[in-house]
Amino acid sequence: MNSDQAKKLSLPDLLTKLGHSPVRVRKQGNELWYCSPFRKEAEPSFHTSFIGGKWIWNDFGDQGGTVIDFVMRYENLTSIKDALAYLSDHFQPGLFSNPAPQPSFSFQQQPDREAVENFLEDRQLELIDARPITKPLILSYLAKERHIPSDLARKYLREVHYRNTATGKEYFAFGMQNQAGGYEIRVASSKYNFKSALNARDITVIPGSQAEAKTVHVFEGMTDFLSYLVLTGTDTLPEDAIIMHSLSSFPRTVAYIRSQDYQAVKTYLDNDKAGEKGTARFQTEFGSSFLPQGEFFSPTMI
Incomplete structure (x- = not known):
């Protein structure tokens, strides 16, 4: 800068x-x-x-x-x-260069996730590194906008630095490693809803503290998972958790669940059209073992 x-x-x-x-x-x-x-x-x-x-x-x-x-x-x-x-x-470099004032300082609800998701296999984004979170911007955003305390954020998330190979500009975001070894990232801003994946898109599986758990919890996004931990007053779930990172990961999520011996599937999807469609797909796949939990999240918690 x-x-x-x-x-x-x-x-x-x-x-x-x-x-x-x-x-x-x-x-x-x-x-x-x-x-x-x-x-x-x-x-x-x-x-x-x-x-x-x-x-x-x-x-x-x-x-x-x-x-x-x-x-x-x-x-x-x-x-x-x-x-x-x-x-x-x-300030995330490059994201706040347009200083046009806003008449209101109230929180603006984010549009559907699919509208802000930005991932293509050939996208010109290059991972530089992933490290423990130290940037004040990330911790402040998670604490003030998402009510996620710093210790919880540091336990599950990383500070991810990456480069746009087309422009040479470097950026940072918070992110979570997925099963393919890539990183699912999101910028720490309520104004710029950029999210993507670096190296590869995949789900993240977080094992629970309970051995041979029979229930799996499915979350659409990483902040949904952390918000649920805050709501339930814990930093570790007894059962396994899957973070989809995108509704486009539905086939991968289903394949993983079927490869395990789960008896119940609980989903925590958004209460919007995309979330309702995803919930219906899970219902079709798992029938009576499917237990939707979407009431935990309001549309502004995405």
């Missing part, structure tokens, strides 16, 4: 990540007022405005400037290089 790219980042997005919410929103979302992030105050004296294609800020008790100036003041940094490194840790 260079200085020009950094100046186009959304300061309201950064303030939200840092735990600051606007007190007043004016000019159709182009001007936002906050209690100063630099000190305690009852009346807002800090505001940021979208002018000339970028966000600028002014604090009446302090100074003003660009997103870079804000980071240097907020983190007490002395070099632009350090500020750019800080912003790279808080």
Whole structure:
């Protein structure tokens, strides 16, 4: 990330990540007022405005400037290089270059998964590495948007770095390794619903703590699985779990279930048209041993 790219980042997005919410929103979302992030105050004296294609800020008790100036003041940094490194840790490179303001800061429900899924065998995405999660952006997104605590995220997910071979640009996401040795990935953003697979698409099987379990739990996505653990107050299921990562993995999921000695199949699919269609397919395949559990998830938990 260079200085020009950094100046186009959304300061309201950064303030939200840092735990600051606007007190007043004016000019159709182009001007936002906050209690100063630099000190305690009852009346807002800090505001940021979208002018000339970028966000600028002014604090009446302090100074003003660009997103870079804000980071240097907020983190007490002395070099632009350090500020750019800080912003790279808080923003997925390339995903927040369009800073157009939004009139509402309420959570927007994501469209059906199939509409945002992006995986082709010949897609020009190259795995760089997968490592323990350290990026604040990933942990903040999972905690604030999905209510998944950091220790649980670190237990089951990885910080995946990858490259677009067509452009040479590098990115990071959170992901889970699948049975084929590839990684199913998703960006840590509620605005950019990009998900894909690196190297290969496949299901993930997570063994339960109970030996020779007779029930298998089937989840559509990795965050569904983690949300279920949060809802049930545990970090490990007694029975096996399968994460499909995509409804297109239905044949692979069925084949794996049939290869095991399960007596009950519980699915946790979305309460939307795609999820209902998937549930019906499982019902056809497994009959009386099929136990749908879709009521655990609302449409906004996908």
